[in-house]
Amino acid sequence: xxxxxxxxxxxxxxxxxxxxxxxxxxxxxxxxxxxxxxxxxxxxxxxxxxxxxxxxxxxxxxxxxxxxxxxxxxxxxxxxxxxxxxxxxxxxxxxxxxxxxxxxxxxxxxx
Amino acid sequence: xxxxxxxxxxxxxxxxxxxxxxxxxxxxxxxxxxxxxxxxxxxxxxxxxxxxxxxxxxxxxxxxxxxxxxxxxxxxxxxxxxxxxxxxxxxxxxxxxxxxxxxxxxxxxxxxxx
Numbered sequence: 001x002x003x004x005x006x007x008x009x010x011x012x013x014x015x016x017x018x019x020x021x022x023x024x025x026x027x028x029x030x031x032x033x034x035x036x037x038x039x040x041x042x043x044x045x046x047x048x049x050x051x052x053x054x055x056x057x058x059x060x061x062x063x064x065x066x067x068x069x070x071x072x073x074x075x076x077x078x079x080x081x082x083x084x085x086x087x088x089x090x091x092x093x094x095x096x097x098x099x100x101x102x103x104x105x106x107x108x109x110x111x
Numbered sequence: 112x113x114x115x116x117x118x119x120x121x122x123x124x125x126x127x128x129x130x131x132x133x134x135x136x137x138x139x140x141x142x143x144x145x146x147x148x149x150x151x152x153x154x155x156x157x158x159x160x161x162x163x164x165x166x167x168x169x170x171x172x173x174x175x176x177x178x179x180x181x182x183x184x185x186x187x188x189x190x191x192x193x194x195x196x197x198x199x200x201x202x203x204x205x206x207x208x209x210x211x212x213x214x215x216x217x218x219x220x221x222x223x224x225x
Contacts, residue, residue, distance in 0.1 A: 031211060042201055042216040043154070044113070088154065092211040099210040101154040 002027045004091040006102035014110050019076045021105035023089035032065055032072045033090040037104070043088060046074075079109045114138065115217035117202050123223045129190040132220045134202030136183055142166065142205045143185040144214060145177055149198040160185055161208040192224045 003026040013019050023032065031050040035043040047056055049065035049072060056063045060083075062075045076083055086104040093099070114137035124130055136143050145157040147170075156169035160179035171177075174192075179185040189196060199221050203214040 033213065035216075042113070042219050043203075045213050045215065048213060099156070101156070103153040 002091065002093055002098055002100050004089060004100045004102040006087075006089060006105050008105055009103065010106045010108070012108045012110060013079050015081060016078050019079050019083070019107055021074050021087050021089075021107075023072045023074075023091070023102050025070045025091040025100075027070070027091075028094060029069050029091045030094045031092045032069075033092065033099075034063060034072075034074055035088045035090065035101075036085050037088065038085040041085075046087075076107075079107070081109050081111055083107060084109050113215040113217065115202060115204050115215050117200075117217035117220050119220060120218065121221050121223075123225065124192060125225055126192055126194060128192050128224075129188065130192065130222065132187040132189070132200050132202075132222075134185045134187070134204075134217055136185070136202075136204030137215055140204035140206050140215070141183065142208055142212075143179055143183070144203040144205070144210070145171075145185070145187050146201040146203065146216075147198045148201060148219075154201075157187070159210060166208055167210060189222070194224050197222055197224045 005024045033048045034046040037043045053067045054065040060077045064073045086106045088104045089102045116135045118133045141162045144159045147155045157171040159167040177187045199219045201219045202217045205212040
């Protein structure tokens with residue numbers, strides 16, 4: 001069945017450093033969603049990528065969807081303490097009825 | 112605030128008991144999803160309802176059941192509770208039936224089974 005993996009599982013960075021998390025699916029996706037969950041909070045939708053090779057930016061966050069639509073990345077430039085949390089990708093299958101969440105990457109930012 | 116409400120916020124109960132978790136979706140959303148989040152399992156999709164009908168089933172145990180009412184709120188019933196059922200239970204909602212749509216998550220119910 002469809003599997004979605006994320007690496008790394010944990011990342012500790014110094015404030016101001018960059019951070020990247022990678023999401024890989026075992027099958028081709030129709031689109032991919034990214035969510036952020038702050039400690040003690042609930043997942044919050046960040047963005048959805050649909051097109052092959054798509055790149056979207058939200059301030060210091062850059063999201064990419066791979067050409068083969070099987071992988072994605074989230075890059076944060078110059079991390080801040082407000083970036084702390086777990087970042088989940090959610091792969092949407094080509095039938096749009098299967099959505100698998102990755103295990104998440106937990107980001108800690110050391111001030 | 113996502114617009115999705117869940118009650119109760121916290122629940123402590125004993126093994127063998129039964130509990131009901133409640134969710135009200137965002138205004139206008141017809142789909143409700145239930146997820147279980149535990150430390151070692153991540154976010155696990157349990158079940159989806161769309162406009163009162165079961166739409167998709169995930170890793171939901173037979174001891175668990177759910178329903179969506181005519182006013183679109185949903186309840187997740189957990190019975191014969193075990194220690195391993197301790198987790199955060201999230202409800203999410205979306206406009207249509209496709210799980211590929213953006214889902215808006217509620218604040219969750221933290222269940223502790225002692």
